[in-house]
Amino acid sequence: MKLKKTHAKTCAVLLKELENAPQPFNPEKLIFKGVGDRDVYNISAPFEDKGELVIAGRVEPRDSEHSEVYFFVNRNGEWIPREGAPVFPLQDPFFTKIDGELIFGGVQTFQHPTIEGSTGWRTVFYRGASIDDLKEFAKGPDGMKDVRLIGLKDGSIGVLTRPQGEKGGRGKIGFIRIPSLDHFTHEVMDKAQVLEGQFSDEEWGGANELHLLSNGLIGVLGHIACFDEKGNRHYYPMVFVLNPDTMEFSDIELIATRSHFLEGASKRPDLVDVVFSGGLVRKGDGTADLYAGISDAEAQKITIIDPFIKYEKEECVDTEKSG
Template sequence: MKLLKNAVKTCEQLLMEYAMKDVSVTNTQKLTFTGVDHKDVYNITAPFQDEGEWVIAGRVESRDSEHSDVVFFVERDGQWVPREGAPTLELQDPFFTKINGELIVGGVQIYPHPVKADALMWRTVFYRGKNIASLEPFFKGPDGMKDLRLVDLKDSIGVLTRPQGDKGGRGKIGFTRIASLEALSIPLIEETPLLDGQFVDEEWGGANEAHLLKNGLLGVLGHIASFDDSGDRHYYPMVFAIDPATGEYSDIQLIAVRNQFLPGVAKRPDLEDVVFSGGLVRHEDGTANIYAGISDAEAQRATIPDPFAQFEIL
């Protein structure tokens, strides 16, 4: 299975490629969340089943704050409400996966910077359990690393990293494999090789969700982002594929842009053009539903062509 990898492309180049494809984004819908004291809910996961019920985890936050909780929601009469009795996690940007049948939930934890006064540091933390009610913390990632993800590869576990600083600049994706969750460690994560040629140094990105495809390839749903000359942020949902057996990977492709979703409010003016991939639900008819945080203030769902179908025919 040969994956196509060309020279690195900027967000501007990826936008031009995407515009030429004239991709159809349909059935856009704002998700309504209640029972959270009028706070914003954004950067949601895709729905997942827990004890026979569909659940969405979402970042719940006041408009003027970065301090958030992850709340588990269930749908009642067309609205998503906090699930009674479910834990609340003091995290940002939730995600989930299943490893050997066990539920893994995680997010970004912020805490006082160990050196800089009045500054914050962040890391990715993981919980595990047979269901939401039994989740217990089991791993904290390196200081300063968001977008750390795990995926069950059947014969091993894939680890997607995103260092910043000397190794990763503003944020680049790395990939490695481990034999079990017990093998996960900070040194291993810090030593994971980067996927070179995915991001220019002035831009950044990260993995949001990983899908094991029918042919053994790994489909990565993520985001790529940049600043413009005014300092405004631009976030785009994207995909690419990795061959876990060889380490080969494909070019990044955009799968949607902000103006294809419904208009809405933004947390700040510099965040208006933000689509933060949360999760993807694939369908047998060649489409998929993308769940995303919009402008750091809302959550929306839309139907797009299944972006991973192209990799399953290789």
């Protein structure tokens, strides 16, 4: 499949385009119990573990960013911590499944080694047959969030990264392909090639969840973000599609904004307009449910038109190469 080369579209342009697109519908707040008065936000999509659906969620006090990740199960319409499940000292959990194995990760924070009073972060990865068997197997580079993995059709692994600084500015998306999880190292993540032309220098973004489409393309659920003139943050859920063989990719499209969700609390005034893409459940009827963290204080889901169907209607790609 031939994907056209893209040019960076700003948040303002993407918001205008969304006005003329099919609108999300059926917003719903997810109710979490069993964690005291702490907030649950930046959740994963539900996934199956030992025969039941589980959501991983970031749990923390409203006035702190000292976060833990819990695994929740649904009981009578409410999500409660799964009895006996591990709790991880992480932020912003995510998962994928590769060759039947659960790959789980999140953001680990630590005291910055050179800047006194500042926090550093890295992405940490675990693997196992189920939640109860998870063992750490990889760490990303210091200062890098939004590293994601996906198993490809030929058995190789696609890796999306988010370099910052000299290579990535405020945050761009990189891609590299590896033969297997055994090759997933700190050095590999540093070598990923940036997808040029996705973000303007004043804005940034990252991948949150990856979907292998029926024709071998990678459907990327992510976010694009910017500051306004008052220093407030604006985070928007977005999607694009990547060809892992040619590294061509489609234009970014927004799929929702904060105004599409139900009103609710915010962690801070500058975080009101924040939607953090957690996961997308494609339902097979032409729609998909987007699970998201809202305003760094709560979790909601909303239904959208499945954004990847139109790309699956294209001709298949050659995925016989690995690199």
